Amino acid sequence: MSLKAVEMPHAAEEHKRNPGFDLDLGWLRHVRMNRSALERRAATIGTRRSVKKQWQAAWLLHAITNIDLTTLNGDDSKGRVERLCAKARQPVRTDILTALGVEDLGITPGAVCVYHNFVADAVAALEGTNIPVAAVSTGFPAGLTPLATRIAEIEASVKAGAKEIDIVIERHQVLTQDWQGLYDQVKAFRAACGEAHLKTILGTGELATQTNVAKASLVCMMAGADFIKTSTGKEKVNADLVTSLSMIRMIRWFHEETGIEIGYKPAGGISKAKDAITYLAMMKDELGNQWLSPHLFRFGASSLLNDIERQLEHNVTGRYAADYRQPLV
Numbered sequence: 001m002s003l004k005a006v007e008m009p010h011a012a013e014e015h016k017r018n019p020g021f022d023l024d025l026g027w028l029r030h031v032r033m034n035r036s037a038l039e040r041r042a043a044t045i046g047t048r049r050s051v052k053k054q055w056q057a058a059w060l061l062h063a064i065t066n067i068d069l070t071t072l073n074g075d076d077s078k079g080r081v082e083r084l085c086a087k088a089r090q091p092v093r094t095d096i097l098t099a100l101g102v103e104d105l106g107i108t109p110g111a112v113c114v115y116h117n118f119v120a121d122a123v124a125a126l127e128g129t130n131i132p133v134a135a136v137s138t139g140f141p142a143g144l145t146p147l148a149t150r151i152a153e154i155e156a157s158v159k160a161g162a163k164e165i166d167i168v169i170e171r172h173q174v175l176t177q178d179w180q181g182l183y184d185q186v187k188a189f190r191a192a193c194g195e196a197h198l199k200t201i202l203g204t205g206e207l208a209t210q211t212n213v214a215k216a217s218l219v220c221m222m223a224g225a226d227f228i229k230t231s232t233g234k235e236k237v238n239a240d241l242v243t244s245l246s247m248i249r250m251i252r253w254f255h256e257e258t259g260i261e262i263g264y265k266p267a268g269g270i271s272k273a274k275d276a277i278t279y280l281a282m283m284k285d286e287l288g289n290q291w292l293s294p295h296l297f298r299f300g301a302s303s304l305l306n307d308i309e310r311q312l313e314h315n316v317t318g319r320y321a322a323d324y325r326q327p328l329v
């Protein structure tokens with residue numbers, strides 16, 4: 001099998017960061033999302049092309065590079081975080097990689113994502129790799145601790161070695177259309193991040209409308225977000241394709257107006273390899289190939305990698321799952 005045509009991107013690839021812009025309420029007034037139109041479009045994603053067998057493994061290997069390998073549980077421990085980091089170092093069994101002929105590609109996930117208290121343990125466990133540690137800071141998952149506490153939390157996570165900070169916004173600011181309040185907070189979070197990249201979690205399942213999702217996305221990008229992310233994984237409704245379309249269309253619009261490429265991170269409930277391929281197809285169709293790179297696209301996921309590894313094993317043993325004959329090239 002040849003996997004040469006699929007470029008394996010490097011997580012540390014140089015990329016122009018979002019410098020942030022003024023809050024433009026006039027632009028915000030033009031933002032409207034039509035849920036039925038989004039639903040119609042979402043229903044077509046992944047249905048127009050079929051992935052040939054030999055490309056399935058390539059797409060899945062690529063998807064691994066997009067994963068923020070995550071553990072965010074109340075019973076997390078140093079041992080669990082170290083096991084997760086060991087998995088990040090070797091995300092797929094060597095015998096599977098050898099059978100695929102890709103043992104030399106050095107495939108690793110986009111980041112390891114943990115609570116602040118485990119950042120130092122993760123950094124130590126990943127020493128000698130180029131896998132960054134991402135921290136969920138700012139009172140995750142509700143984001144309702146005092147602002148000064150949240151800013152101090154970001155600073156502490158950066159000091160402990162986090163290269164990426166996933167913050168949560170205050171959902172009520174969106175529900176009451178307090179765009180200035182949201183902008184000011186995200187701008188303060190961006191300043192506290194310094195060189196660390198800022199991902200803004202919107203908690204989309206709690207934002208009531210797709211227009212709210214789109215407006216919150218835009219405000220976060222104006223305030224300097226490097227990524228916009230759907231969910232904490234703790235809301236009742238987490239990532240889905242309809243919400244993803246609202247967000248990535250705002251990424252497209254922001255890029256058209258400013259020239260700045262913002263990353264997208266769907267998170268929560270994405271656990272199947274075939275869903276990963278559907279998301280990649282959506283990114284490719286809506287934003288183009290460059291948005292498949294880990295510096296512009298991540299899955300926030302705790303169990304997706306396990307399913308991808310299982311599917312790769314099926315692939316090398318020639319047992320192709322029927323529902324796996326899916327979209328793409």
Ligand SMILES: O=C[C@H](O)COP(=O)(O)O
Pocket residue numbers: 070072231232233234267268269270271300301302303304
């Ligand atoms: O940001 C990542 C999510 O918390 C992970 O959610 P998951 O456990 O449903 O994959």
